[in-house]
Structures are given as C-alpha cells and as structure tokens.
Amino acid sequence: MILVDTSVWINYLRDGNHRLERLLLDGDVVCHNNIIGELACGNIKNRKEIISLLQSLPLIKDVEFQEFLYFIEQNQLSGKGIGFVDIHLLASAKLEQLPLWTEDKRLKTAAKVLDLDYKTKR
Known part of the structure; x- marks a missing residue:
C-alpha cells in the first residue's frame, strides 16, 4: 500500500500517470482525509x-494533535519548509x-x- 500525496493526484488528474493507474487497479493506494x-x-x-x-479508497489514520507535535520534535521537522498537512501525512505514513x-x-x-519515500521503497 502507498499513500499518494496531493501533488501526485494533481498531476494525475491533469496529465494521467500509468504507474498510479496500475497501483489503483491493483488496490495498492491509500488516501488521507x-x-x-x-x-x-x-x-x-x-x-x-x-x-x-x-473517499472510496482505504483511508489511513490521522494522528492526534499531541502525536503530531511530538512527531515534529522527534524528527526535527520545524523550519524545514513543510506545512501542517505535509507533516500530518508523514506522521500517518510513519505510523x-x-x-x-x-x-x-x-x-x-x-x-x-x-x-x-515511495521511490526509494520500490
């Protein structure tokens, strides 16, 4: 299973993506609210x-706010140029x-x- 970020979905909806289509057909994609x-x-x-x-894709769990804050501190993510949603995705994927x-x-x-990172996990 792979969590596919918004950036990939946007490109897919605009231009298509054979790899994502294959993953979807194989049931290997999860989503996040x-x-x-x-x-x-x-x-x-x-x-x-x-x-x-x-919404019909399997959804992964979101982390609680305290877990989110802990994840930022433990992984030194503050000041890295990634935002609230991105860190939530990272924390949920890690969990x-x-x-x-x-x-x-x-x-x-x-x-x-x-x-x-998906591409390093292949």
Missing part, C-alpha cells in the same frame, strides 16, 4: 466524482509504515530522511 480536503479546495473537473472516488509518493520537493526530502 487531508489529501481529499486539499483536492476538494481546488478547481478540478468532475469534482464530485473525483472526491467520491478518493502505518507506508511509503509516501510525492512530487513536492521539500516533502520528498523529508520522506527520504524518514525512510518513507
């Missing part, structure tokens, strides 16, 4: 259908021991440091 929320805030075609399909596939440079760097 924050990813659905970020996409819901955007301007996407077939909005209701896309949001509904994302579930799942790789995170992202095309966001700063998030990818943090995922690599935490041994969560």
Whole structure:
C-alpha cells in the first residue's frame, strides 16, 4: 500500500500517470482525509466524482494533535519548509509504515530522511 500525496493526484488528474493507474487497479493506494480536503479546495473537473472516488479508497489514520507535535520534535521537522498537512501525512505514513509518493520537493526530502519515500521503497 502507498499513500499518494496531493501533488501526485494533481498531476494525475491533469496529465494521467500509468504507474498510479496500475497501483489503483491493483488496490495498492491509500488516501488521507487531508489529501481529499486539499483536492476538494481546488478547481478540478468532475469534482464530485473525483472526491467520491478518493473517499472510496482505504483511508489511513490521522494522528492526534499531541502525536503530531511530538512527531515534529522527534524528527526535527520545524523550519524545514513543510506545512501542517505535509507533516500530518508523514506522521500517518510513519505510523502505518507506508511509503509516501510525492512530487513536492521539500516533502520528498523529508520522506527520504524518514525512510518513507515511495521511490526509494520500490
């Protein structure tokens, strides 16, 4: 199972992605409520259908706020240029021991440091 970040979904919805299509067909993609929320805030075609399909994917657990704060401190993530949602995704992926596939440079760097980067997990 792989947690697919908003950046990958945006590129997929715009241009397609054969690797993501294969992962979806194989049932290897999980989602997170924050990813659905970020996409819901955007301007996407077939909005209701896309949001509904994302909600039908298995969802990984979100971390509690205190766990979130602890995760930042333990992994020295403050001041790294990644935000609230990104750190939530990292913490949830770490908790579930799942790789995170992202095309966001700063998030990818943090995922690599935490041994969560999808491309290094293949």
